[in-house]
Amino acid sequence: MPEGDALRVTAERLDAALAGHVLTRAELRWPSAAAANLVGATVLGTAAYGKHLLTRFDDGRTLHTHLRMEGRWRVDRTGSRGAAARSPAIRAVLATRHWTCTGWQLGMLDLLATRDEPRVLAGLGPDVLADDFAPDAPGSRLSDGVGRLVRDPGRPLCDALLDQRTVAGLGTIWMAESLFARRLHPWAPTGSLDEEAAAFLLLTARELMWRSIRVARRAGLGAVETGVHGHLGRPCRRCRTPIAVGTANEPPFERPVFWCPTCQAAPS
Ligand SMILES: [Zn+2]
Structure with missing residues (x-):
């Protein structure tokens, strides 16, 4: 998608x-x-x-x-x-x-x-790519996004990130890539992040997606390299562990979540 x-x-x-x-x-x-x-x-x-x-x-x-x-x-x-x-x-x-x-x-x-x-x-969260999502924008909507992300503290991070009511624009690719970049376990509860870590996660998604836009302008859509998404069984670029795939969301709305079981181990 x-x-x-x-x-x-x-x-x-x-x-x-x-x-x-x-x-x-x-x-x-x-x-x-x-x-x-x-x-x-x-x-x-x-x-x-x-x-x-x-x-x-x-x-x-x-x-x-x-x-x-x-x-x-x-x-x-x-x-x-x-x-x-x-x-x-x-x-x-x-x-x-x-x-x-x-x-x-x-x-x-x-x-x-x-x-x-x-x-x-109506009902959509702030657009993660919009100018007003930048932390230094006047009336920045970043804190709104953070509040929406951690609203249900027991919810898995992957589910909350895919929900367009949290922030608008993320799908399975940038959900997985953002969690991998931040070394977060995809099913860790959103309540395990403090406000700063939650903001950092959303800004990471924004940064990765803007990078993808810059690459797409030169080389076309889909040209950007991913770290985990679509890499099932291939070695993690950081630790060589084979990339795994799990599931976000409850049936019938399941979506794939690519992740590294070592870099993104469950919090103990
Ligand atoms: Zn790894």
């Missing part, structure tokens, strides 16, 4: 293609939005919040999309074969004279008034 870093990069790519330009073609292949007409609207820009994308238009409307498991946006030159957008997997087409953006296998699509955006984001 694409995480906050992938969503940021996707928003940047959509902005490069669409922002400031008038839509010459727009199709929302989604039952509740199929009748909407966006042709003639100017695209103001696309913002990412956690795993959500908000594409704003100058007529006061916002297209809200979520990639869920398999979704992605593709950009093709208008008039090229890819821009024909014939695949039944395409759920949205937004095109200008020059570029055609197609949303594939989107998990959610909703056209709403821009002023109603807070309704869509």
